[in-house]
Amino acid sequence: MACYFSAMSKIRLADFERDEHVDRAEYDETLEKLQHELELIQAAYIQQGLRAIIAVEGWDAGGKGGLITRLIENLDPRFTKVWSIGAPTKEELEHHYLQRFWSRLPGAREIAVFDRTWYGRVLVERVDELTPERVWRRAYDELNDFEALQIHDGVRVVKLFLHVTQAVQDRRLKERIETPWKRWKTGLDDFHNRSRREAYIEAYEEMFAKTSTDLAPWTVIAGDDKKSARLAGLKAVVKALGEGVKLEYPPVDKELRRVAEKALGITIKE
Numbered sequence: 001m002a003c004y005f006s007a008m009s010k011i012r013l014a015d016f017e018r019d020e021h022v023d024r025a026e027y028d029e030t031l032e033k034l035q036h037e038l039e040l041i042q043a044a045y046i047q048q049g050l051r052a053i054i055a056v057e058g059w060d061a062g063g064k065g066g067l068i069t070r071l072i073e074n075l076d077p078r079f080t081k082v083w084s085i086g087a088p089t090k091e092e093l094e095h096h097y098l099q100r101f102w103s104r105l106p107g108a109r110e111i112a113v114f115d116r117t118w119y120g121r122v123l124v125e126r127v128d129e130l131t132p133e134r135v136w137r138r139a140y141d142e143l144n145d146f147e148a149l150q151i152h153d154g155v156r157v158v159k160l161f162l163h164v165t166q167a168v169q170d171r172r173l174k175e176r177i178e179t180p181w182k183r184w185k186t187g188l189d190d191f192h193n194r195s196r197r198e199a200y201i202e203a204y205e206e207m208f209a210k211t212s213t214d215l216a217p218w219t220v221i222a223g224d225d226k227k228s229a230r231l232a233g234l235k236a237v238v239k240a241l242g243e244g245v246k247l248e249y250p251p252v253d254k255e256l257r258r259v260a261e262k263a264l265g266i267t268i269k270e
Helices: 024-048 064-072 118-122 133-152 166-178 180-185 188-195 197-211 226-242 254-264
Strands: 051-058 080-084 111-115 155-163 218-222
Touching: 024 064, 024 226, 051 064, 051 226, 064 080, 064 111, 064 155, 064 226, 118 133, 118 197, 133 155, 133 197, 155 226, 166 180, 166 188, 188 197, 197 218, 218 226
Parallel strands: 051 111, 051 155, 080 111, 155 218
Antiparallel strands: none
16 A cells, blocks of 8 residues: 655644634625536536546534535536445445445546545544454555545545534534424434544544545535535635636537527527
8 A cells, every 4th residue: 555645734623613704695696606616617527528526524513414515506417426425234334345435436527425435434433443443544545545546547536524613513403403304414323423522533633644645635624604614615626626627618519510500590609
C-alpha cells in the first residue's frame, strides 16, 4: 500500500464551532447562483463523459440531508445517484467491506452522492468496537488507496464533513422527536451515538489526520447555521468539480443543425 501525507494543518473540530448567520435574501440569491453553476458543470460532465463522487459525512442531525437536497435539486436525475449508506446487510458482510461501495461508483456522465461513506470502518466500527483495532487501523491506507484509484481513473472526489455543536445537535434532535412528520429522521442510534461524542471526536480527528490527503482532502464545514453550511458545501463542490473542466457550450452538430433548421424554420446561431 502507498503511504499518504497531508499538506494540510491539523483539523480540530473545535475550530468549526462558529456562530455564523446568512441573511435570507443573500442566501436565496447565492444558492440560486451556485445551483446554476452546478447545473452547467453537470452538463459538461454529461457532454464529456466525466464522473464525480461527492462524499458527505458528519454528525447525526448535522444537516447532511439538507445539503444533499440543495446539491441535487436542479440536477438531471438520470445522471445523479444518491446513496444513503447504513449498516451493511448480512449478504454484504460476507464480502470485503468496500465491495458495496465499488458497486455504487459512478459510471461515465454520472455524479454519485454518498450520504455516509466507506469511512464507517474507522468511525462507527471503531467507536462501537465492531471491528478489531488492528483491522480498522489498517483501513486508513486502504481508504486512501480506494480513493486514489478513483482519482487516477479520472473520477473527481469531494469529501465534506458537517460539524455541529452538542447544543445544536440536541436542539435538532428535540425538534425531530417533537414534530410528528420528522420523527422518521431519528432513532435510537442517534442517541447512542450522541452518548459517545468524545469517542467520535477522537475518531473524526484521526480520520482527518490520516485521510485528508493532497489527492482527496476533507472540507470541514461549520454546520450550526444551516444556510451558511449549505452554501459552503455547494461552493466546495462547485470548485472541486468545476476546476479545470471545459465549461464552454458544445457546438451544434452540422447534420443536427441542418435538420433542425429545416424542420423548425429557424437559423441556429453559433
